[in-house]
Amino acid sequence: MKKERENFGSRAAVIMAMAGSAIGLGNIWRFPYMVGEYGGAAFIVVYIFASLLLALPIFFAESIIGRRSGANTFGAMETLAPRTRWKWLGLLTIVSPVIILSYYSVVGGWSVEYLFKALAFDFAAASDAEVTGFFGRFIASTWQPVVAHTVFLATVAGIVLAGVKKGIEKFTKATMPVLFVLIVLIAAYSLTLPGSRGGVDYLLRPDFSKLTPSVVAAAMGQAFFSLSLGVGTILTYASYMRKDENLLASGLGTAASDLFFAVLAGFAVVPAVFAAGLAPGAGPGLVFETLPYIFHKMGATLPWASAIIAIVFFLTILVAALTSAISMLEVGVAYLTEEKGMDRRAATWALTAFAWVVGVLCSLSFGPLSHVHLLGNPLFDFLDKLCSNWLLPLGGLLFTLFVGWKMPRADVYDEFTNGGTLRANLLLFPLVHFLIRYAAPVGIFVVFLTDLLL
Numbered sequence: 001m002k003k004e005r006e007n008f009g010s011r012a013a014v015i016m017a018m019a020g021s022a023i024g025l026g027n028i029w030r031f032p033y034m035v036g037e038y039g040g041a042a043f044i045v046v047y048i049f050a051s052l053l054l055a056l057p058i059f060f061a062e063s064i065i066g067r068r069s070g071a072n073t074f075g076a077m078e079t080l081a082p083r084t085r086w087k088w089l090g091l092l093t094i095v096s097p098v099i100i101l102s103y104y105s106v107v108g109g110w111s112v113e114y115l116f117k118a119l120a121f122d123f124a125a126a127s128d129a130e131v132t133g134f135f136g137r138f139i140a141s142t143w144q145p146v147v148a149h150t151v152f153l154a155t156v157a158g159i160v161l162a163g164v165k166k167g168i169e170k171f172t173k174a175t176m177p178v179l180f181v182l183i184v185l186i187a188a189y190s191l192t193l194p195g196s197r198g199g200v201d202y203l204l205r206p207d208f209s210k211l212t213p214s215v216v217a218a219a220m221g222q223a224f225f226s227l228s229l230g231v232g233t234i235l236t237y238a239s240y241m242r243k244d245e246n247l248l249a250s251g252l253g254t255a256a257s258d259l260f261f262a263v264l265a266g267f268a269v270v271p272a273v274f275a276a277g278l279a280p281g282a283g284p285g286l287v288f289e290t291l292p293y294i295f296h297k298m299g300a301t302l303p304w305a306s307a308i309i310a311i312v313f314f315l316t317i318l319v320a321a322l323t324s325a326i327s328m329l330e331v332g333v334a335y336l337t338e339e340k341g342m343d344r345r346a347a348t349w350a351l352t353a354f355a356w357v358v359g360v361l362c363s364l365s366f367g368p369l370s371h372v373h374l375l376g377n378p379l380f381d382f383l384d385k386l387c388s389n390w391l392l393p394l395g396g397l398l399f400t401l402f403v404g405w406k407m408p409r410a411d412v413y414d415e416f417t418n419g420g421t422l423r424a425n426l427l428l429f430p431l432v433h434f435l436i437r438y439a440a441p442v443g444i445f446v447v448f449l450t451d452l453l454l
């Protein structure tokens with residue numbers, strides 16, 4: 001017996017929740033340092049193409065599967081392709097989001113720590129070198145980041161426990177617009193810093209000689225990570241959508257806001273990186289070294305504005321991270337409650353405990369465990385690469401194959417166009433179906449292969 005399932009209350013709520021999942025540390029933390037690590041504007045160009053041609057079709061594929069089946073990722077496969085090997089896809093996409101959650105929560109913890117620093121007015125008081133050097137000392141320590149990770153993860157669990165409507169929906173609706181305004185303000189300020197010009201060039205002048213297969217693979221991975229694809233998150237959220245909602249509109253709305261956000265974050269961070277004399281390829285710490293620098297500089301002339309913006313900023317980063325993290329946890333919780341008959345509480349805590357343990361190891365991999373390497377990478381980097389470059393694209397590839405080749409075209413048509421009633425969807429259906437059936441799977445496969453072989 002299936003339980004009554006909750007639904008998102010309105011169209012705005014669905015787009016907000018999906019955008020809440022998509023917009024997160026992927027945009028603000030990961031995107032700028034990937035841009036810095038993989039050569040600037042050329043990476044951004046590939047990222048935009050990958051978002052439109054590969055990621056968006058997966059987004060549609062996941063939404064079609066989710067809403068058609070009205071089930072969690074495993075149940076969706078069982079409903080639409082009963083007793084086939086597709087159930088493994090269902091299972092894969094339950095495991096991968098919990099792995100992401102484990103290291104994501106470590107970075108979420110960093111933002112908790114920085115919020116406290118902002119509240120203590122730390123950024124204004126320190127010297128330039130102290131401000132940019134703090135991050136390195138902080139992550140290399142043992143306890144502080146682990147405590148922060150714990151606080152973050154416990155908050156995520158608490159929200160998920162409150163359920164879809166009361167927890168996730170309310171939370172997201174209230175916070176996304178604030179984040180948007182702030183990131184625009186910070187980008188504008190960052191562009192006024194002396195020395196920021198080099199960063200603008202870095203973001204706008206592509207040097208295509210820097211493009212290698214691994215740059216393309218990283219850009220594709222970033223596009224999938226940023227849109228929460230290939231791990232059943234969008235599928236699960238779509239399963240909470242009402243039948244009269246528009247899959248095209250919610251997909252385009254989410255993708256556009258996500259892309260816009262990433263680029264804005266790039267403009268907030270990269271020019272300031274140049275102004276601060278940091279290296280754009282500094283890695284996962286980039287944002288956490290740069291933003292304090294921005295607030296520090298601002299503090300010299302506008303102490304109050306700087307303090308307030310710093311507090312609100314880290315608070316909103318934290319919220320953006322939370323709305324993404326809850327979407328990772330929700331995938332597994334939906335599975336355990338609907339398929340395994342667990343109650344929501346037990347399911348939430350079981351998955352949280354797993355993510356906590358792995359997250360602690362990830363956190364320590366910046367400090368006491370930094371000498372332990374898996375395939376040449378410390379655990380944190382290993383898991384991040386494993387997920388973004390392999391598991392997400394693999395999940396995405398399989399979702400497009402499922403919708404493109406396994407589901408009857410008539411069903412896909414019916415779901416995408418709401419039974420033939422939506423005009424724009426009817427018009428675009430042939431293109432979308434082509435992208436799902438051919439372009440996306442072939443594209444992902446080629447990127448995979450060249451990255452492996454070259």
Ligand code: PHE
Binds near residue numbers: 024027226227327328
């Ligand atoms: N898209 C989220 C972000 O950008 C991360 C995420 C990945 C969320 C996969 C859910 C699933 O922060």
